Amino acid sequence: MGRYIIKRLLMIIPVAIGVTVLIFTIMYFTPGDPATIILGSNASAEQLKQKNAELGLDKGYVQRLADYMGNLILKQDLGKSYMNNRSVSGDIMERFPRTLTIAFFSILIAIVIGIPLGIAAAVNHYKWQDSVAMIVALFGVSMPGFWVALMLVLLFALKLALLPAMGIGDGLRSYILPCIACSFGGLATIARQTRSSMLEVIRADYIVTARAKGQVERVVIYKHALRNALIPVVTDAVTSFGLMLGGALVIETVFSIPGLGVYMVTAINSRDYPAIQGAVVFMSIVFSLVMLLMDLIYAFVDPRIKSQYQKSKRRIGDA
Amino acid sequence: MRNEMTSPAGRKLKKSSQLKYIAGRLKRNKLAVAGLIIIIIMTLVAIFSPWLAPYQYDKTDLSNMFSPPTREHPFGTDELGRDILSRIMYGGRYSLRIGIISISCAAVAGAAIGSVAGYFGGKSDLLIMRVLDIIQAIPGLVLAIAVSATLGPGFTNCIIALAIGVTPAFARMTRASILNIRKMEYLEAATSINASNFRIISRHVLPNALSPLIVQSTMGIATAILIAASLSFIGLGVQPPTPEWGAMLAGGRNYITNYPHLVIFPGVTIMIAVLSLNMLGDGLRDALDPKLKD
Numbered sequence: 001m002g003r004y005i006i007k008r009l010l011m012i013i014p015v016a017i018g019v020t021v022l023i024f025t026i027m028y029f030t031p032g033d034p035a036t037i038i039l040g041s042n043a044s045a046e047q048l049k050q051k052n053a054e055l056g057l058d059k060g061y062v063q064r065l066a067d068y069m070g071n072l073i074l075k076q077d078l079g080k081s082y083m084n085n086r087s088v089s090g091d092i093m094e095r096f097p098r099t100l101t102i103a104f105f106s107i108l109i110a111i112v113i114g115i116p117l118g119i120a121a122a123v124n125h126y127k128w129q130d131s132v133a134m135i136v137a138l139f140g141v142s143m144p145g146f147w148v149a150l151m152l153v154l155l156f157a158l159k160l161a162l163l164p165a166m167g168i169g170d171g172l173r174s175y176i177l178p179c180i181a182c183s184f185g186g187l188a189t190i191a192r193q194t195r196s197s198m199l200e201v202i203r204a205d206y207i208v209t210a211r212a213k214g215q216v217e218r219v220v221i222y223k224h225a226l227r228n229a230l231i232p233v234v235t236d237a238v239t240s241f242g243l244m245l246g247g248a249l250v251i252e253t254v255f256s257i258p259g260l261g262v263y264m265v266t267a268i269n270s271r272d273y274p275a276i277q278g279a280v281v282f283m284s285i286v287f288s289l290v291m292l293l294m295d296l297i298y299a300f301v302d303p304r305i306k307s308q309y310q311k312s313k314r315r316i317g318d319a
Numbered sequence: 320m321r322n323e324m325t326s327p328a329g330r331k332l333k334k335s336s337q338l339k340y341i342a343g344r345l346k347r348n349k350l351a352v353a354g355l356i357i358i359i360i361m362t363l364v365a366i367f368s369p370w371l372a373p374y375q376y377d378k379t380d381l382s383n384m385f386s387p388p389t390r391e392h393p394f395g396t397d398e399l400g401r402d403i404l405s406r407i408m409y410g411g412r413y414s415l416r417i418g419i420i421s422i423s424c425a426a427v428a429g430a431a432i433g434s435v436a437g438y439f440g441g442k443s444d445l446l447i448m449r450v451l452d453i454i455q456a457i458p459g460l461v462l463a464i465a466v467s468a469t470l471g472p473g474f475t476n477c478i479i480a481l482a483i484g485v486t487p488a489f490a491r492m493t494r495a496s497i498l499n500i501r502k503m504e505y506l507e508a509a510t511s512i513n514a515s516n517f518r519i520i521s522r523h524v525l526p527n528a529l530s531p532l533i534v535q536s537t538m539g540i541a542t543a544i545l546i547a548a549s550l551s552f553i554g555l556g557v558q559p560p561t562p563e564w565g566a567m568l569a570g571g572r573n574y575i576t577n578y579p580h581l582v583i584f585p586g587v588t589i590m591i592a593v594l595s596l597n598m599l600g601d602g603l604r605d606a607l608d609p610k611l612k613d
Contacts, residue, residue: 018453023465030469138601142541142594144548144565147586150572154579246460250549254572265553268468280465284457291456 008295012288019284020072024065027277037271038082078278083270088278091263096282098168098259102248105179107241110186115233117187118194123221125199133191140188145247149181149254166256178255182247186240193236197229204228231302238294242287249283344606351602354595361592365411372405376562385578395580397571403580406562407588413474413563415592417547417556418540421481426536428482429489430528434520436490437497444494451487459484463546467555474563477556481543492535496528503527530607537600541593548589564589 035051036043043051052058056067071077078088121133156177157165168174201207202225210220249261256262260279267275345351364371373391380400388395394403436447454462466480500506501524509519548565550556552572557563559570564585571581 014449015452015456018449019456022453023457026465026469031471138594138597139590142597143590144545144552144568144586144593146549146552147568147582147589150568150575150582150586154575154582158576242458243460246458249460249464250553253553261553264464268464268553268555276465276468280457280461283461287458287461288456 004299005296008292012292015288016285017069019288020069020281021065023277023280023284024068027273028061028064030273032271034082034273072281078281079274081267081275082272083267083275088275089282091275092260092278092282095258095260095263096286098257099245099248099252099261101175102178102182102251102257102259103241103244105175106182106244106248107186107237109179109183110190110240110244111237113183114187114190115194117191118233119198119221119226121191121195122198122202130195134195137188137191137195140184140191143184145181145185146250146254148184149178149251152177152181153254168257174255174257178248178251178257181254182244182251185247186237186244189236189240190233194229194233197232198225201225201229231298234297234301235294238290238297242290245283245286245290341606345602348602348605350598351606354598354600354602357591357595358599361411361595362415364408365415368405368408368412372402372408374402374405376406376409377401377560378405385574385581387578387580394584395578397567397581398574398578403567403584406567407564407585410562410564410567410585410588411592413557413561414544414547414565414589417474417478417481417563418544418596421478421543421547422485422536422539424478424482425485425539426489426532429486429491430493430525430532432486433490433493433495434497434525434528437494438501438516438520438524447490448494451490454483455487455491457484459542460546460549463550464553464555467550472555472558474557474561477547477550480550481546484546485539485543488539489532489535492531493528496531497524500524500527534600534604534607537596537603541596541600544589544593544596 033048033052034055034057035048039047039051049058056064059067068079071079076089078092080086081088081091117133117136121130124130153165156163163177164170164174165177207220207224210224211217215224248259249264252259252261253265260283264276264279266272267279345355368376378401380396382400383392383396384398384400386392386396386400392402392404394407396402397406432447432451436444457465462484463480466483467476470476470479506519506523509523514522544564547556547563548568551558551563551565552569554569557566559566567585568582568589571578571585574581
């Protein structure tokens with residue numbers, strides 16, 4: 001197991017470097033002169049030139065990329081914002097926990113509701129519970145998250161005045177609506193996946209055996225079937241978590257929660273490229289880490305991967 | 320199996336019956352048929368919107384701003400007195416086109432890249448897969464944001480941003496099915512009669528890898544419509560006054576307190592479009608899945 005974890009951890013390094021190079025290259029081709037954005041269009045040619053030199057923008061692509069990578073790896077520094085000259089990495093670290101909070105509670109909601117919904121659908125295959133659960137799930141994947149957010153604001157904040165419509169002034173209460181809005185897509189995906197993998201497992205011989213020996217139905221479903229059906233669900237849940245991090249970016253803007261999404265949108269509107277670039281690089285590295293986590297969980301829950309590595313270890317020991 | 324080869328034109332007969340068989344299976348799935356019908360209607364309405372829409376999409380009427388739904392304006396009017404129903408009908412031209420064009424580009428590019436990687440294997444496969452790993456390490460929406468931030472907002476740029484983000488998924492899927500197909504005997508047969516690589520890929524490999532591609536495309540159009548709406552909503556996609564559905568939501572959100580119809584109707588439209596495509600995709604997957612054949 002240890003070897004597998006180390007191997008997967010090492011594999012993330014080239015991906016992270018590749019992502020940074022890719023984003024840097026995309027951003028490199030952005031039209032527009034940063035010095036003009038910072039100093040305004042009234043600045044003289046002399047001033048602009050000086051500013052560009054100050055920012056290191058007069059250097060070539062390779063030199064700039066090397067500087068960027070160097071700062072990122074050695075100092076975890078993503079550069080300075082054009083707008084307020086603050087450190088981009090500092091700003092991101094200040095805001096990211098809010099985005100993470102939304103994504104974390106959303107996936108929690110999605111798992112807690114999605115898995116039972118999927119089980120109910122599979123156990124009652126072709127009955128009304130199945131249809132209801134799957135219709136709920138279909139609607140869940142089909143609604144834009146930010147629109148659900150708007151509708152929730154309309155109902156719970158503006159009409160019923162139960163929950164705050166925006167900001168984070170009310171502590172965790174401010175996160176209730178954003179998390180619900182963000183959880184919809186993942187909830188639906190998890191419910192659908194749970195249902196289909198439960199249906200596959202439920203027909204297996206060992207379920208028949210369990211029933212034949214007179215096992216209580218509840219134990220058959222939860223112990224024998226669910227445990228085996230859960231592996232693809234875990235994959236889906238982690239993937240959904242990654243997508244929720246992205247979705248949270250948009251949903252934040254609905255609730256004006258000062259997380260990474262609002263930061264990116266502000267940066268894009270003011271053409272603050274170091275901030276956009278930093279946020280995208282940061283999100284991608286977080287996303288890769290989430291995918292790594294998925295592989296590790298996968299190895300943990302799937303005995304086939306575990307045994308593969310145990311066997312190879314034994315073989316090395318024998319030799 | 321019905322339609323055993325009894326007629327002299329046996330081969331042709333069997334081929335057409337296969338299609339008929341799939342269509343028959345699809346027809347039995349009521350949700351899929353409903354999805355297909357709704358999507359066809361929406362597409363037709365979008366195409367013929369200049370003749371079908373009760374008003375011009377950009378016709379303002381400042382004496383009738385924020386009208387709630389009435390007989391003249393079934394979906395009400397917006398902050399400039401423009402008819403929301405007409406704007407939604409026209410908006411389909413943008414929203415549906417973004418979904419269809421970006422996914423078609425991604426599917427073609429992805430299938431080509433995936434075929435090359437899967438068919439030739441070796442170094443080209445390794446290189447392509449590592450590049451795809453990197454692109455896929457960036458969440459789809461975030462990549463779309465980065466690309467649109469670079470290219471600037473707009474209709475075409477939105478399509479490019481979406482297509483780049485989805486291509487790796489198509490490539491990966493095509494590669495996986497081709498790796499399976501490569502082991503088949505009919506490929507060995509084609510190679511042994513000296514068929515060219517292009518012919519083998521285009522005539523033997525791709526047609527057999529097609530069904531997951533069709534399902535993925537249908538679902539992909541749904542996702543693309545959702546992402547495009549998100550992009551427009553945060554100001555990066557199609558810009559107002561273009562009546563794209565996401566842009567309409569972005570324009571209406573400031574008035575949600577007093578005039579919720581500005582955001583309800585475009586949102587429901589997006590939902591119906593995406594829902595229909597998902598239902599159709601589900602149905603197609605079941606109809607094309609040979610494992611489910613009785």
